[in-house]
Amino acid sequence: MNKIEGVNLLVDNADIGFVANSIGIETVKRGSSYFCLCPIPHHHDEHATNCFFKDGDNYMYCLVCHKTIDAIDLIRYTKGVPFYEAVRELWELSGCPDYVKIDEKKNTKKNLPLDYKTLRFLGITLPSYIPVPVGIDDYNRNAGRKKNQEKYSYMSNSLEYVRCKRERVTWMDFISTESLAEMVLNRAKEKMKAIQVCFRNIEDPYMKKILREEWDICVKAFSDCQNFLSSQNNPV
Numbered sequence: 001m002n003k004i005e006g007v008n009l010l011v012d013n014a015d016i017g018f019v020a021n022s023i024g025i026e027t028v029k030r031g032s033s034y035f036c037l038c039p040i041p042h043h044h045d046e047h048a049t050n051c052f053f054k055d056g057d058n059y060m061y062c063l064v065c066h067k068t069i070d071a072i073d074l075i076r077y078t079k080g081v082p083f084y085e086a087v088r089e090l091w092e093l094s095g096c097p098d099y100v101k102i103d104e105k106k107n108t109k110k111n112l113p114l115d116y117k118t119l120r121f122l123g124i125t126l127p128s129y130i131p132v133p134v135g136i137d138d139y140n141r142n143a144g145r146k147k148n149q150e151k152y153s154y155m156s157n158s159l160e161y162v163r164c165k166r167e168r169v170t171w172m173d174f175i176s177t178e179s180l181a182e183m184v185l186n187r188a189k190e191k192m193k194a195i196q197v198c199f200r201n202i203e204d205p206y207m208k209k210i211l212r213e214e215w216d217i218c219v220k221a222f223s224d225c226q227n228f229l230s231s232q233n234n235p236v
């Protein structure tokens with residue numbers, strides 16, 4: 001059995017909106033709240049009107065189930081992964097905080113500590129949904145459908161109406177962790193060069209401060225990837 005410490009704190013600190021967004025959950029903003037389909041499996045929710053959270057919330061709440069849903073539950077229910085894996089994913093999304101101690105018996109391979117914020121900063125966007133064709137229509141079925149009715153999605157750039165279903169995906173479906181690390185390493189290098197050039201041409205102290213912060217993000221991503229890649233080549 002794997003031992004984990006600090007899970008409660010991790011859950012209490014989680015930004016539920018960021019987690020929902022990172023694992024590809026669609027949200028609709030109404031007023032100051034964000035609504036999404038209830039992730040609890042026995043609630044076969046079809047309209048995003050019951051389950052909600054606000055900016056900066058750590059939990060979401062479903063008015064039908066009368067239940068608070070934390071980030072680990074959200075990951076478990078949405079991705080169908082066991083508790084331990086959900087903790088691990090939340091830990092990574094939270095930037096791998098030190099107060100969580102994950103004691104792994106089997107897996108001694110070094111983990112790549114990258115969060116989605118860093119990836120986005122480096123201009124690496126990974127799809128959370130892909131369109132999967134399910135049929136061909138001879139006319140656009142969306143014509144005449146009312147505003148609040150769900151729309152069919154069609155593949156763009158095709159002559160026929162190729163109807164698609166949105167399939168949830170994660171970056172692991174596309175590339176290996178090694179390839180991602182190499183990609184991040186190169187992007188961080190490019191970005192650092194660009195920052196150096198900017199830094200020389202900018203006088204404004206505030207801008208210089210921002211550039212320094214961006215530089216630190218690049219350095220961290222760079223060294224994390226380098227450590228990860230060298231641990232893959234020379235396992236402990």
Ligand SMILES: [Zn+2]
Nearest residue numbers: 038043062065
């Ligand atoms: Zn519910």
